[in-house]
Amino acid sequence: MSMTDEENPAQAVAAKGIRGALARFRVLAYIVGVGLLALVVAMLVKYVGDNAGPMAVVGPAHGFLYAVYLLFAFDLALKARWSVKGTLMVLVAGMIPFLSFVIERKVTHKVRAGEKL
Numbered sequence: 001m002s003m004t005d006e007e008n009p010a011q012a013v014a015a016k017g018i019r020g021a022l023a024r025f026r027v028l029a030y031i032v033g034v035g036l037l038a039l040v041v042a043m044l045v046k047y048v049g050d051n052a053g054p055m056a057v058v059g060p061a062h063g064f065l066y067a068v069y070l071l072f073a074f075d076l077a078l079k080a081r082w083s084v085k086g087t088l089m090v091l092v093a094g095m096i097p098f099l100s101f102v103i104e105r106k107v108t109h110k111v112r113a114g115e116k117l
Contacts, residue, residue: 021076022111028069029104032094037091040097069092069094086117 039062042054070091077087093103110117 008009018076018079018111019033021072021079022108023074025069026077026104026108028072029094029100029107032062032065033098033100034083035101035103036094036097038052038062069100076107077117080111080116083115090117 035058039055042058046052046055047068073090073094074087076082077090082090089101092108093099107117
């Protein structure tokens with residue numbers, strides 16, 4: 001007798017694509033988190049130090065990386081069958097400093113345990 005993913009959620013982690021999707025998400029969550037912190041520093045330099053140079057580089061780079069983060073997070077959400085609320089929470093996490101690091105840990109724990117977000 002074979003069990004389905006709903007009957008054995010831990011088996012879902014081994015499902016084709018979830019491991020790779022989780023790895024891609026984790027890498028981008030860290031990159032976006034660091035990029036967002038760099039963006040905050042660049043904004044301080046721009047508005048406090050009156051130097052727009054760093055912002056001109058960091059702003060577009062973070063925007064591009066955040067778009068890639070959204071794609072990877074959505075890909076993982078589809079493969080792991082997350083709820084709409086859980087998916088939106090993860091997507092928004094890349095916009096709040098330090099939150100992407102916290103959410104990455106939570107997502108990794110839940111996906112590896114076979115739990116839905």
